[in-house]
Every structure is written in C-alpha cells, then in structure tokens.
Amino acid sequence: MFSKTFGYALRAAVFVVMQGKSGKKTGLQDISQSLDIPRHFLGKIMQDLVRQGILDSTKGPSGGFFVNDRTSETPLLDILKITDGNSIFNECVLGSKLCNNLHPCPLHHDFVVYRDEMLQTLTMKTLGLLAAEVKDGSSFLAR
Amino acid sequence: MFSKTFGYALRAAVFVVMQGKSGKKTGLQDISQSLDIPRHFLGKIMQDLVRQGILDSTKGPSGGFFVNDRTSETPLLDILKITDGNSIFNECVLGSKLCNNLHPCPLHHDFVVYRDEMLQTLTMKTLGLLAAEVKDGSSFLAR
DNA sequence: AATATTTAAGAGTTTTACATCTTTAATAGC
C-alpha cells in the first residue's frame, strides 16, 4: 500500500512527539532501537522531516530531534507526501494512463471511494492524536 | 497500491475474455499493442495466468490465448494473488511486524475496514463482469 | 518434410526501493 519509508517516518515522528512534549530531545539511536528501524536509513528519513519543517533537530552531545510549533498538528498526509510523493492518490489502480472519471477503468469508481476514505483518515488524524493514543495504551508503535 | 504487473495481468485477461467468448484466440502482439503493455514482460505474466489455469494458450501460427471454463468466473482477487502474492492484505500498513487486532498500530483499525472493502470488491467482481462492463462502454481498458 | 509463426523459457539489463558505511559539520562539556 504505502512504502516502508512512510511507516518508518510516521512511527518515528510519533515517537518523538511522545517523548518530547516539552522540548526534550530524542536521539536517532533511541528511535532506531525502540522502533526497530535501520539506523542510518532512518537518519535520511529524519533529515527529510526536518527539512520539511515537521521536526527540528540539533547536532552535538545531547542533541537529537524535537517537536516544534506545528509538529503535533501535522496531518499524517503531510508525512505521506514527503515519503511517497504527491501522486499516490492520483494514479489509476490498474496503471492505466488515461483513466479518469469520464473515462474510467473497470475499477475506477470503486477505488475512488476507498481512496477518499483513506484520504480523509490521513487528513484528519495528526501526529499529536496518534501520540496520545499510544500514550493511553490504545495503540502501539512497536512491541 | 498494487503492482504494475497486476494491472497488466488484469487488463490483459479481461481483453482476452472480451475477444474470445467462443474459443477465439488472442495473440500476445494484439494484447500488447491494444493495451500498451511491454510485449515480452506481458509474455511472462501470461505464462503465469496459463500455469494457474486462468487462461489457456496454444503455440504456433494462429495460436494465442483463450478462455476456458473458469475464466469468466475468476474473481479479480485470484489474479492479485498470482501477481502480488498472498500477503498483501495481511501486512501492517505501517510495516509493524507485531501489529494485529489485539496489539494494533495507530492506523490498524481504520485500515482493516478499508481493506475489507477492497477485498469484497475484488472477491465479488469477476473477469467476465469486467469484460461485460467494457463491452457495453461503461468502462475502458485503454484509450 | 520444410517453413513460418507464435507461445514458453531463460538469461540478461535497468530502475527503484531499501539499507549501509564513511566522512563532515555542529555543539556541549571539559
């Protein structure tokens, strides 16, 4: 469905939100170990999140990643766009170049609905919301 | 969402069903050109469909692919399983190994629903149904 | 039987996603 990178990015971002409500920093090592994500690969992904303003970071001893003003209110869709690009929800499910509402492939109408549902979820849910869910034990980021 | 291979396989199979209601054969060249699918790559995919009994084929002049008893009644899900494997709907949307109903990732419950909907569509709809839709002009396989 | 045609099969090649390794830059603590 989505790339592994998206899963890594989302879980890592939620993890940082959980740790650092109050400016506390979270190191790459910590995230990577806690969530079982390849460390150096995660480094690249975190760079992107920082570059896009989803998170902030500082180098050096006791450095790491931390939340900024918009972090908690970031919709999951923003993460998806960063990791998987903008066109995920625009491409035909059968890969037909010319598929659209007026010239639909045989699955077009069905999947337009499913995609809209997903899009709604990804737009309404934010990193902060997910972090809260995980904190109160109703869902989990790892083991 | 799904692999390109799935789109190719499904469109090609529906194309064959459309052409050959009555034992008529459809050549690789014809499918490949009509649907704008790489010829040799499509060859591989068609082999799989034949091996799995979705279609039949013969070599030689005026050879090609043609429907058998079960072709029209084949659910789309059968094609998906052949091209994309069995586990597509079982893996966590965030790639978390330990995600399940009792230990859900933050998106688990939402996406279980979406997947069930897709699964239902892919189970109910058959190659024959799609071919009929395309024949009566309500949907399209290519340009 | 010979030939032409068409799928089957196998062995590449290319591209993309995923992952690692190494070096550089920034910064805190001494």
Add this chain to the structure above:
DNA sequence: GCTATTAAAGATGTAAAACTCTTAAATATT
C-alpha cells in the same frame, strides 16, 4: 581550544520490480 557526541551528507551496496533480448518448443500451412 580539545575532545566526545550527535545529526547531516555523500557515496556505496543490495534486492526486488520492471523491462528486454535471445533461444527453444510447438503447431498450422505449404
């Protein structure tokens, strides 16, 4: 200032998906 620590950056490696090329096998036509 020196050292240790940490993220940033760049180069490299690996695996899977997507695609191509060549040869073999089957069969219809002559």
